[in-house]
Amino acid sequence: MIFLFRAFRPLLLLAMLAVVFVLGGCSDISVLDPKGPVADQQKDLILLSIGFMLFIVGVVFVLFTIILVKYRDRKGKDSGNYKPDMHGNTFLEVVWTVIPILIVIALSVPTVQTIYSLEKAPEATKDKEPLVVYATSVDWKWVFSYPEQDIETVNYLNIPVDRPILFKISSADSMASLWIPQLGGQKYAMAGMLMDQYLQADKVGTYEGRNANFTGEHFADQKFNVKAVTQKDFNNWVKKAQSDSPKLTKEKYDELMLPENVGKLTFSSTHLKYVDHGQDAEYAMEARKRLGYKAVSPHSKTDPWENVKKNEFKISDDKED
Numbered sequence: 001m002i003f004l005f006r007a008f009r010p011l012l013l014l015a016m017l018a019v020v021f022v023l024g025g026c027s028d029i030s031v032l033d034p035k036g037p038v039a040d041q042q043k044d045l046i047l048l049s050i051g052f053m054l055f056i057v058g059v060v061f062v063l064f065t066i067i068l069v070k071y072r073d074r075k076g077k078d079s080g081n082y083k084p085d086m087h088g089n090t091f092l093e094v095v096w097t098v099i100p101i102l103i104v105i106a107l108s109v110p111t112v113q114t115i116y117s118l119e120k121a122p123e124a125t126k127d128k129e130p131l132v133v134y135a136t137s138v139d140w141k142w143v144f145s146y147p148e149q150d151i152e153t154v155n156y157l158n159i160p161v162d163r164p165i166l167f168k169i170s171s172a173d174s175m176a177s178l179w180i181p182q183l184g185g186q187k188y189a190m191a192g193m194l195m196d197q198y199l200q201a202d203k204v205g206t207y208e209g210r211n212a213n214f215t216g217e218h219f220a221d222q223k224f225n226v227k228a229v230t231q232k233d234f235n236n237w238v239k240k241a242q243s244d245s246p247k248l249t250k251e252k253y254d255e256l257m258l259p260e261n262v263g264k265l266t267f268s269s270t271h272l273k274y275v276d277h278g279q280d281a282e283y284a285m286e287a288r289k290r291l292g293y294k295a296v297s298p299h300s301k302t303d304p305w306e307n308v309k310k311n312e313f314k315i316s317d318d319k320e321d
Contacts, residue, residue, distance in 0.1 A: 030181030035207060035228070036200040037122040038184035045114045049107060056103065118184070121164040121198050130166040130198070131159060134270070136277050137169075137176035137189040137211060138284065139259035140218035145270040149238045152248050154256065154265035157209065157226045160234040161201050169195040170277040172257055172284035177213035180226055186212045194278030201228035221261050242268050250274050254287035258308065259295075 032047075034040040117123075121130055134145035144153045159165050169178050171189040179186035180199060187197045201207070211222035229237070248267035253274060256262070275283045288295070293308050 030208070033182055035182045035203050035205060036184065037124060037202065038118055038199050039182055041114055041118065042185050045110060048110060052103075052107060118198065119196075121166075122200050125162060125164050125200060128163050130164040132166050132168065133157070133159075134168045134170070134272065135178050135189065136271075137171040137174070137178070137215075137222070138257060139173050139215055140211070140222040140261050141256065142178075142209070142211070142222065142224045143172075143256060143271065144224075145272055146238075147270060147272055149242070150269055151238060151241045151245070152267040152270040153241075154262060155224045156264045157224060158234060158237050159201060159226060159228055160231040161204055161228045163200065163231065165199050165201075167195075167197040167199065168278070169197060172277050173259070174215040175213060176211045176215055176219075176222070178209070179212040180207055180209040182207045183226065188213065191277060191284075192279070192281030194276075201226070204228055204230065216259065218259075218261050241266050244268075254290060257284040257287040258291065258293060259288075 031039070032043055034043045120126070121128075132147060134147065136143040136145070141155055142157075144157050146152070167178065167187075169187055169189045170193060171191045173191060175191075176189040177186045178189055178197070183199045183201055184197070187195050189195065205228055207226045207228065209224045209226050211219055213219075215222070245266040245268040247269045248271060252267075253271045277283060291308050
């Protein structure tokens with residue numbers, strides 16, 4: 001045992017050091033700091049899976065140590081019964097085949113249950129009317145449409161707390177992924193398809209969202225903030241946006257289809273009357289042609305912009321109201 005301890009001591013010290021650094025940063029891990037029922041369910045599933053797998057690793061290391069000690073070659077050990085060419089032990093082979101199957105089943109059952117439960121509005125607020133938001137990914141920005149409020153925002157999102165949010169997710173071009181870690185897991189955005197996702201915030205605050213799927217050199221900047229506010233504050237924001245923000249014309253929306261980063265924008269109408277990206281996968285490509293954009297190196301910074309028709313909207317410095 002002393003020999004084993006000395007042999008594994010460097011590994012034990014390294015493991016202890018890793019635990020200190022990893023656990024010391026747990027407060028900054030967004031998925032472990034949920035602010036809504038969807039993220040809370042997913043956190044429980046993550047911790048259950050981690051705990052279960054750590055238990056399995058612990059059992060394996062204990063058995064490994066027992067085997068090393070009990071069956072090690074040592075002075076005085078009778079090795080006359082050792083038969084290197086004998087067939088395997090049927091009982092042991094059955095055991096180490098059945099155990100992995102049971103492990104997979106034990107992890108699959110809660111995972112499948114959670115996946116199906118997240119396909120509908122959270123149980124606590126299932127009787128409330130969800131707020132519908134169309135989330136559209138464009139290289140490299142997020143466009144959010146509120147069809148009931150007739151508002152559209154770019155690169156930021158306002159939502160009320162304690163109310164389910166039904167996202168209708170699609171993409172105008174590249175396949176992306178909508179992810180707001182503190183509110184729930186990611187879901188892919190694809191051109192010509194519409195994906196539903198329920199999320200909800202239970203606490204007032206600002207949460208970070210992003211594109212979690214690589215779509216080119218600027219994808220790391222495809223981020224947005226989600227501001228969760230009270231229903232009263234949300235209604236006030238809606239009224240202000242409807243009265244103070246410009247209308248979104250088809251020409252202005254076409255320019256949003258260009259592959260570039262933009263700031264925060266607010267409009268008092270949506271693009272849904274011009275196009276449904278869940279049905280039309282070619283709109284962005286056609287808009288770029290109308291503007292004279294020629295893709296030399298798709299998803300790259302090296303594309304020339306000399307031929308792109310610019311106007312005041314393109315070079316404006318609009319910000320969030």
